[in-house]
Amino acid sequence: MKAxxxxxxxxxxxxxxxxxxxxxxxxxxxxxxxxxxASMEPNFSSGDYLLIDEVSYRFNQPERGDVIVFHYPGDESVYYIKRVIGLPGERLLISNDGIKIFNSE
Structure with a gap:
């Protein structure tokens, strides 16, 4: 019994x-x-599994082109995966011709 x-x-x-x-x-x-x-196709397709790094952005700011996963502000149970195109202090003009980035400096 002891064993x-x-x-x-x-x-x-x-x-x-x-x-x-x-x-x-x-x-x-x-x-x-x-x-x-399908918003991230062709890089990531619906049904793909990813491992999300939880450490990097605790020490570094996101850079243009980074793919990030974040909570939807209105509903914390919803996640979005998107690519960073604008950085703090920049203005974006999005049109049919593409995206133009204006730096405030």
Missing amino acids: FLYSFWEILEVVAVAVVVVVAIRSFIVQPFLVSG
Whole structure:
């Protein structure tokens, strides 16, 4: 009986450590993301799975051309995946001819 209890506690410890490690990695380092919609085609198609880096933008600002995933401001359960085209202080003119970027400096 002692051997059984010892084995049970050992397995329970391994499972607990695994759960803590997975939760920590998923919360602070990378997070899986399922692409839904065609707005990022041909780079990412609907149904593609991505691993989202949770660390980079804690230390660096997004740059033009970066692909980012963010919460929709009106509904925190909705995520969007988009490419950065404008940076702080810039104005954008979007027309049928394309995108023009005006820097305020």
